[in-house]
Amino acid sequence: MWITPVNGLNGNMLKATNIKKKYNQLEVLKGVDISVNKGEIVSIIGSSGAGKSTLLHIIGTLDTADSGEIYLHNEPVHQYRNDKLAAYRNRHMGFVFQFHHLLPEFTALENICIPGWIAGRKKKEVEQEAIRLLQTLGLENRQDNKPHALSGGEQQRVAVARALINKPSIIFADEPTGNLDSTNAKEMHHLFVKLRDEFHQTFLIVTHNEELAGMSNRVLHMKDGLISE
């Protein structure tokens, strides 16, 4: 098993409070509070332009808020400066986007390994873990394929394996199945549930997909710059 076993830490693995963000005069986030517990899948839904991606990017430290606080495992990540933040993000956060963003010149195996190598982990250990992930995700025969030689569903599963390689506390996913057909989307939804149920993996997901939202532990509604359950 590659994911840290449950450690009884059940409350508020992630907590963000009073997150505010403006783009010029546009108040996108008006003081959002959100918390996520270990082993939960939490989905954020809401109409287009509601601010879902903005919020996810801020909580995932890819963007900065105008004000507010973000704690992951009680670490005040909103206070971290860029160099420390990049390393912290690499070790503790995984990301899956609508488009896979795999590096075209690298194989599936290498794409999965790269965040592990960047983290300075042992090459062999990272590779062994990547192979285990490929097996778990049903991709063992695809490890030497470059992204162009993978189907859309396979590309996205490689992106999920890449997100998992450093055993992140949480995976942030922005419309992770928005670019997949319904069969591949369903498969991905079941994969998220399997990762939650078997490995206690935590997810915060922005989605328009009702099936995915329906499989979540909690669904948060984003409206008028605020969130409600």
Ligand SMILES: Nc1ncnc2c1ncn2[C@@H]1O[C@H](COP(=O)(O)OP(=O)(O)OP(=O)(O)O)[C@@H](O)[C@H]1O
């Ligand atoms: N970099 C930016 N500069 C200016 N405005 C922005 C920027 N990023 C987002 N916005 C605006 O902020 C609002 C929220 O955008 P966001 O992408 O967070 O919405 P969303 O709820 O994720 O929408 P969708 O469901 O369509 O992806 C939108 O009105 C958008 O145009």
